[in-house]
Amino acid sequence: MTMRLGRAALAGAALLTTTAIAASAQTREELMEQHRGGTLRLVASAAGGTIDPQINYTAQYWQVMQLVYDGLLTFQKAGGEEGGVVVADLATEIPEPTNDGKTYVFQLRDGIKFSDGSDVGVDDVVASFQRIFKISGPTSGTFYNGIVGAEACIAAPPDCTLEGGVVGDEAARTVTINLVAPDPEFLLKISVPHAVILPAETPATDAGVTPIPGTGPYYFESYNPNESLVMSRNPHFQEWSAEAQPDGYVDRIEYGFGLTDEAQVTAVQNGQADWMFDQPPADRLNEIGTQYAEQVHVNPLTAFWYAPMNTNLPPFDDVRVRQAVNYAIDRNALVQVFGGAVLAQPVCQILPPGFPGHEDTCVYTQDPGTTWTAPDMDKARALVEESGTAGQDVTVVVEDTTVSRGVGTYLQSVLTDLGYNASVNAISSNIQFTYIQNTNNNVQISVSQWYQDYPAASNFLNVLLSCASFHPGSDASVNISGYCNPDLDARMQAAMDLAVTDPEAANAEWAKIDQAFMAEAPVAPLFTPKAIDFLSTRVGNYVFSNQYKWVMSEAWVQ
Amino acid sequence: MSLPSEPVLAPAAEVAGSGPSRPAEGRGPWRTAVRRLRRNRSAMVSLAVLLAVAALTLLAPAYAGWLGIDPFRSNLAGTTVIDGQSVPVMEPSTTGLGLGVTPIGPTWDLGGYLLGADNQGRDVAARLLYGGRNSLLIAGSATALCLVLATLVGLVAGYMGGIVDMVLSRILDVLWAFPVYLLAISLSIVLLTSAFTIGPVTITAGSLLLPIGIIGVIYVPYVARPIRARVLTLRQSEFVLAAIGLGLPTGRILRKDVLPNLLPTLIVFVPILLALAITTESALSYLSIGVQPPDASWGTIIQDGQTLLYSRPWVALAPGLAIVVTVLALNVLGDAVRDALDARGHGR
Numbered sequence: 036m037t038m039r040l041g042r043a044a045l046a047g048a049a050l051l052t053t054t055a056i057a058a059s060a061q062t063r064e065e066l067m068e069q070h071r072g073g074t075l076r077l078v079a080s081a082a083g084g085t086i087d088p089q090i091n092y093t094a095q096y097w098q099v100m101q102l103v104y105d106g107l108l109t110f111q112k113a114g115g116e117e118g119g120v121v122v123a124d125l126a127t128e129i130p131e132p133t134n135d136g137k138t139y140v141f142q143l144r145d146g147i148k149f150s151d152g153s154d155v156g157v158d159d160v161v162a163s164f165q166r167i168f169k170i171s172g173p174t175s176g177t178f179y180n181g182i183v184g185a186e187a188c189i190a191a192p193p194d195c196t197l198e199g200g201v202v203g204d205e206a207a208r209t210v211t212i213n214l215v216a217p218d219p220e221f222l223l224k225i226s227v228p229h230a231v232i233l234p235a236e237t238p239a240t241d242a243g244v245t246p247i248p249g250t251g252p253y254y255f256e257s258y259n260p261n262e263s264l265v266m267s268r269n270p271h272f273q274e275w276s277a278e279a280q281p282d283g284y285v286d287r288i289e290y291g292f293g294l295t296d297e298a299q300v301t302a303v304q305n306g307q308a309d310w311m312f313d314q315p316p317a318d319r320l321n322e323i324g325t326q327y328a329e330q331v332h333v334n335p336l337t338a339f340w341y342a343p344m345n346t347n348l349p350p351f352d353d354v355r356v357r358q359a360v361n362y363a364i365d366r367n368a369l370v371q372v373f374g375g376a377v378l379a380q381p382v383c384q385i386l387p388p389g390f391p392g393h394e395d396t397c398v399y400t401q402d403p404g405t406t407w408t409a410p411d412m413d414k415a416r417a418l419v420e421e422s423g424t425a426g427q428d429v430t431v432v433v434e435d436t437t438v439s440r441g442v443g444t445y446l447q448s449v450l451t452d453l454g455y456n457a458s459v460n461a462i463s464s465n466i467q468f469t470y471i472q473n474t475n476n477n478v479q480i481s482v483s484q485w486y487q488d489y490p491a492a493s494n495f496l497n498v499l500l501s502c503a504s505f506h507p508g509s510d511a512s513v514n515i516s517g518y519c520n521p522d523l524d525a526r527m528q529a530a531m532d533l534a535v536t537d538p539e540a541a542n543a544e545w546a547k548i549d550q551a552f553m554a555e556a557p558v559a560p561l562f563t564p565k566a567i568d569f570l571s572t573r574v575g576n577y578v579f580s581n582q583y584k585w586v587m588s589e590a591w592v593q
Numbered sequence: 594m595s596l597p598s599e600p601v602l603a604p605a606a607e608v609a610g611s612g613p614s615r616p617a618e619g620r621g622p623w624r625t626a627v628r629r630l631r632r633n634r635s636a637m638v639s640l641a642v643l644l645a646v647a648a649l650t651l652l653a654p655a656y657a658g659w660l661g662i663d664p665f666r667s668n669l670a671g672t673t674v675i676d677g678q679s680v681p682v683m684e685p686s687t688t689g690l691g692l693g694v695t696p697i698g699p700t701w702d703l704g705g706y707l708l709g710a711d712n713q714g715r716d717v718a719a720r721l722l723y724g725g726r727n728s729l730l731i732a733g734s735a736t737a738l739c740l741v742l743a744t745l746v747g748l749v750a751g752y753m754g755g756i757v758d759m760v761l762s763r764i765l766d767v768l769w770a771f772p773v774y775l776l777a778i779s780l781s782i783v784l785l786t787s788a789f790t791i792g793p794v795t796i797t798a799g800s801l802l803l804p805i806g807i808i809g810v811i812y813v814p815y816v817a818r819p820i821r822a823r824v825l826t827l828r829q830s831e832f833v834l835a836a837i838g839l840g841l842p843t844g845r846i847l848r849k850d851v852l853p854n855l856l857p858t859l860i861v862f863v864p865i866l867l868a869l870a871i872t873t874e875s876a877l878s879y880l881s882i883g884v885q886p887p888d889a890s891w892g893t894i895i896q897d898g899q900t901l902l903y904s905r906p907w908v909a910l911a912p913g914l915a916i917v918v919t920v921l922a923l924n925v926l927g928d929a930v931r932d933a934l935d936a937r938g939h940g941r
Contacts, residue, residue, distance in 0.1 A: 318904040320693025368669035458799040
């Protein structure tokens with residue numbers, strides 16, 4: 036009986052779902068008819084650099100690259116966690132790996148054109164993968180180094196052919212990608228903008244401010260980093276998959292640069308802009324949250340603010356000091372610096388809440404358990420005393436931004452309380468991130484942030500703390516702590532291998548690795564930030580994806 | 594940027610014997626100048642203001658001690674008592690979406706948070722006093738450094754002449770060619786990213802010696818040129834030619850005959866340079882390339898307050914007003930000092 040009722044309920048649910056899907060598909064067409072057109076006006080304090088999608092590595096432009104370019108695969112243009120799901124884009128479907136997980140065969144869709152009117156062909160796909168290496172793309176050595184032939188390409192970028200690695204078959208319209216070893220994250224890695232497909236004839240140099248044709252619903256019409264980035268409808272775009280690349284509602288997107296965050300708030304309030312990129316300044320948050328509450332959207336981010344401690348320099352070469360810092364930090368206080376409990380959440384782990392591999396646990400708190408409750412200054416002071424390092428000079432290097440300076444000033448206070456002669460050095464945001472990476476600068480402790488590239492634990496733990504990410508003397512040494520633990524490296528490699536066959540077991544292992552790293556405390560996790568989108572009254576159909584934040588193509592302005 | 598042209602000063606020897614403005618019998622030029630200065634009410638008010646500002650800033654540790662606070666430590670989780678009730682220093686928003694945390698506003702009570710708190714929950718009034726100390730210390734030290742360097746350069750270039758003058762003048766030209774703030778910002782950015790060593794002395798990135806050195810150096814050309822011009826004139830004056838003719842050593846001539854006659858020029862420069870140094874230091878600190886946190890100066894407090902302009906304007910207004918008042922007083926006093934020492938001006 037129970038079984039029958041259950042089946043009936045399931046059948047009913049299925050019928051309802053099917054009807055709802057049909058209705059929503061119809062609704063989408065109707066909505067498109069109703070709301071299509073207009074100009075979306077975005078504002079930011081500064082441009083995000085080059086608009087070459089295979090080079091730009093900023094969250095600011097990855098958000099708009101989604102509207103202009105496509106890869107073989109992409110992240111679904113959907114709200115919430117579904118935004119982290121990989122779907123087929125220029126490929127007809129997500130291929131099953133063969134050859135023991137080392138080979139993927141992608142079938143290319145027919146009839147897709149670039150914004151310059153040329154057809155997307157197999158040669159474009161092969162050339163685009165070669166270009167990642169020819170331009171020495173920022174992730175060529177980390178995301179795509181597992182492709183056969185990648186090593187030779189990294190050694191001699193101009194001569195890159197990826198022979199045997201990316202093989203095209205014009206007649207069958209297939210592209211075969213061969214890997215050196217199985218990589219469970221490969222499909223995620225080729226879903227990010229660095230692996231988008233560009234015309235084969237695209238020069239193998241940074242495009243800078245010159246737009247490259249794409250396949251998305253918009254194309255870059257003009258770009259002046261000191262003024263604006265303008266996107267218009269791609270006349271050759273025809274929607275092939277609403278979940279991969281939906282057509283946009285607005286006709287045109289104008290992204291203006293040069294307004295301060297204060298001015299951006301005022302522009303949105305006055306309806307002169309529809310959205311601001313920068314976080315609203317602290318003294319406007321209350322006003323926005325009360326008088327404009329209906330125009331505000333707050334969403335969690337898979338990211339964390341943290342303080343990397345240089346494990347090769349005193350006093351942080353002593354694990355007790357690193358643990359002491361973790362015990363001493365009042366993470367609630369730092370949440371206040373970021374704008375309060377609505378905009379941030381205290382954390383004492385590396386993997387953010389809700390992220391694959393995250394398990395609630397906190398050692399560095401007054402009552403160790405699942406969550407952080409309060410700092411334990413007694414334990415922190417005892418550890419510092421044991422280490423015998425009190426009285427040493429410590430400099431906290433921060434970005435010259437309000438929040439970063441605020442966090443740095445707070446850390447300086449904590450270090451002073453612990454007995455150090457602490458100071459803060461605020462340097463320009465343009466150079467701080469590379470400055471703190473370079474061991475030649477002898478940075479002891481700094482403040483930094485990390486946002487996911489794709490939803491996998493390795494994107495935090497392996498990228499930020501593996502021996503392979505530590506390059507002494509280089510500006511590109513994202514393991515800022517300089518922490519290298521071969522045992523944990525081996526465990527991370529084992530977890531990545533395990534993910535090929537058993538992702539759940541792999542995530543459980545990542546949780547243990549996260550805890551193992553925190554026992555060594557090369558970093559002090561501070562808080563997980565939330566994204567705040569402040570929109571004008573005319574913007575409708577707000578959709579927030581965990582991967583690329585606000586999905587602009589889903590929004591309308593009329 | 595505007596600096597006074599070469600002050601129209603008569604050398605001490607000439608002042609003593611000048612015509613219509615000739616001082617009373619037995620009264621030296623310095624006493625005359627002081628007497629003129631004391632008669633200038635604006636100057637006296639300015640001097641009083643400056644002394645009051647200096648005294649208040651010197652009282653900073655006493656005030657902080659009386660309050661029982663450390664204005665350099667964050668107090669984000671702290672509380673204070675207002676009207677007998679304990680309130681958080683950082684007030685989380687409780688309306689609407691609950692976004693934002695606002696520091697406590699001015700209590701107008703000397704007993705705590707007189708001017709409110711900044712975004713670290715620190716007492717703005719106490720930081721204003723400490724900041725003023727640093728601003729005045731940097732300005733005073735930079736002025737002294739600038740005058741010493743400029744005097745050395747001007748003296749050597751003007752007296753030695755020839756190739757020495759040419760080389761030193763071209764170096765000054767090169768320095769002068771840079772807009773003063775561009776030069777200061779460039780030097781600050783280069784020097785602030787790491788410590789550097791001069792002989793046995795290591796200057797750390799956060800040291801106050803850095804803004805002192807930078808500000809002291811960038812204004813050298815503006816002072817050294819008028820001094821060099823003055824020395825060139827003095828070099829041809831009869832008493833110097835007489836000293837040379839007597840075969841006196843160059844060092845003695847410079848020390849006993851030339852340098853004393855440069856003093857009026859140097860004194861006139863003091864308040865002007867102090868005012869410039871205060872504004873330059875504030876600008877550099879505001880741009881995060883002067884005084885480094887947690888140290889405070891009026892510039893850093895303005896920067897702290899910039900993010901609170903809408904909700905807590907006093908955090909930025911208070912140091913801004915302090916700079917305006919101090920610089921205004923210095924400029925008025927500078928004009929008065931120049932007038933007081935300007936023998937020929939009074940003679941016209």
